[in-house]
């Protein structure tokens with residue numbers, strides 16, 4: 001399975017798994033730092049940095065932010 005740069009520890013260890021109970025949410029987890037975040041699939045958008053439709057809305061226990069899996073940019077949502 002493909003891995004991406006973890007927004008928490010910046011290692012190439014971030015990957016998703018399907019959660020069948022909450023169909024609109026995808027669970028992302030890092031197997032290096034054990035960081036967990038939830039992606040709302042309905043909010044995917046085009047990244048203004050790299051121009052790809054690769055920016056996901058991620059939410060964890062403390063914050064919500066945009067994260068681009070292509071260029072790794074993180075944009076906090078206030």
Ligand SMILES: [Zn+2]
Pocket residue numbers: 006007008009010011013030031032033034035
């Ligand atoms: Zn990590």
Ligand SMILES: [Zn+2]
Pocket residue numbers: 047048049050051052054068069070071072073
């Ligand atoms: Zn990007």
